[in-house]
Amino acid sequence: MIDLFPTLNYLPPWMAKWKRDALVWHQHESEMFEGFHAGVAEEMAEGRAQPSFVTSLIETRGRNGLTDKEAAWLAGIMFSAGAETTTASVSFFLIAMIHYPDVMRKAQAQIDAVVGRERVPTFADRPHLP
Numbered sequence: 001m002i003d004l005f006p007t008l009n010y011l012p013p014w015m016a017k018w019k020r021d022a023l024v025w026h027q028h029e030s031e032m033f034e035g036f037h038a039g040v041a042e043e044m045a046e047g048r049a050q051p052s053f054v055t056s057l058i059e060t061r062g063r064n065g066l067t068d069k070e071a072a073w074l075a076g077i078m079f080s081a082g083a084e085t086t087t088a089s090v091s092f093f094l095i096a097m098i099h100y101p102d103v104m105r106k107a108q109a110q111i112d113a114v115v116g117r118e119r120v121p122t123f124a125d126r127p128h129l130p
Contacts, residue, residue: 033076034069053078 001018002009013019041058043049057064057071066074097104114128115121121129 029076030069030073033072037068037072037075
């Protein structure tokens with residue numbers, strides 16, 4: 001709508017429900033992302049944090065020039081993007097396997113011939129798989 005009528009973008013929030021809704025969503029997501037960020041900072045202070053993108057952002061805070069909120073949003077958006085693409089990929093794979101059960105059985109037989117049923121495949125098995 002804004003793309004068709006750019007002047008709508010200049011309406012104050014009290015006249016534009018989508019702006020009020022966006023502010024609420026922004027507040028909710030900020031609280032979530034900043035909470036995750038603060039949790040990692042707390043783990044770092046206690047010496048329990050595993051190396052991660054967030055720990056590197058916190059460690060390089062002075063060099064990267066990001067506020068805590070900006071760093072939290074950067075990490076949160078990257079996590080969200082990865083989660084969404086992973087979810088989509090798994091969903092499409094499951095749909096394909098439901099629609100083509102013969103392909104699923106053939107793939108399972110090929111994996112079983114190389115790996116067996118006692119363990120899950122690893123990257124070391126890849127050269128032996130078709």
